[in-house]
Amino acid sequence: MSGDWTIRRAERRDVRELLVIEQAQFPEPWSRGLLLDEITNHATRRYTVAVQDGRILGCLGVMFVIDELHVNTLGVAPGEEGRGVATSLLDDAWADAALRGIIRATLEVAVSNQRAQRLYGRYGFAPVGVRRRYYERTGEDALVMWADLAPRVADGPPDA
Numbered sequence: 001m002s003g004d005w006t007i008r009r010a011e012r013r014d015v016r017e018l019l020v021i022e023q024a025q026f027p028e029p030w031s032r033g034l035l036l037d038e039i040t041n042h043a044t045r046r047y048t049v050a051v052q053d054g055r056i057l058g059c060l061g062v063m064f065v066i067d068e069l070h071v072n073t074l075g076v077a078p079g080e081e082g083r084g085v086a087t088s089l090l091d092d093a094w095a096d097a098a099l100r101g102i103i104r105a106t107l108e109v110a111v112s113n114q115r116a117q118r119l120y121g122r123y124g125f126a127p128v129g130v131r132r133r134y135y136e137r138t139g140e141d142a143l144v145m146w147a148d149l150a151p152r153v154a155d156g157p158p159d160a
């Protein structure tokens, strides 16, 4: 679905609102300094926000390592879940990744976070391993997931 929000790159002025989402949605929220680093490092990071009526509904931070993409963070403001915000942020990042020639994507997600895992599954992510006690505060394990992002140019014409 396409929502009534727009997606744009995050800016320094967004940090205060992003900290609220971080603190509401993650047991180990990012600090202001880390967020600022992620937002301003355009060389290897792409941090986007979904905005409706001037309010941030969700955010996605990805990192590029050569031809791979790493999902660093994905969060939707409390009360705004289930509207397709995360899906539209991922769609936007995937379109950009195709232009950059990214061929694989990876992420860590808490083993108990079934909702996020279902979402990631729709993007072709599959579990490949577990990082034990990855989340320091909760002691929870993380599932490591990978997805192949088949470049469209490689599809080529079908055999005659």
Ligand SMILES: CC(C)(COP(=O)(O)OP(=O)(O)OC[C@H]1O[C@@H](n2cnc3c(N)ncnc32)[C@H](O)[C@@H]1OP(=O)(O)O)[C@@H](O)C(=O)NCCC(=O)NCCS
Residues within 6 Å of the ligand: 001, 025, 026, 058, 072, 073, 074, 075, 076, 077, 080, 081, 082, 083, 084, 085, 086, 087, 088, 108, 109, 110, 113, 115, 116, 118, 119
């Ligand atoms: C996980 C998370 C990012 C998902 O964000 P979201 O915006 O709710 O995700 P979407 O709306 O795009 O998709 C989630 C569900 O809503 C459904 N949905 C999408 N658009 C919808 C709509 N218009 N109406 C009803 N349902 C809809 C999707 O089918 C999906 O269903 P599912 O739960 O059965 O899989 C969000 O819940 C969140 O911030 N969680 C806490 C932080 C977190 O876990 N982050 C990910 C780990 S790093």
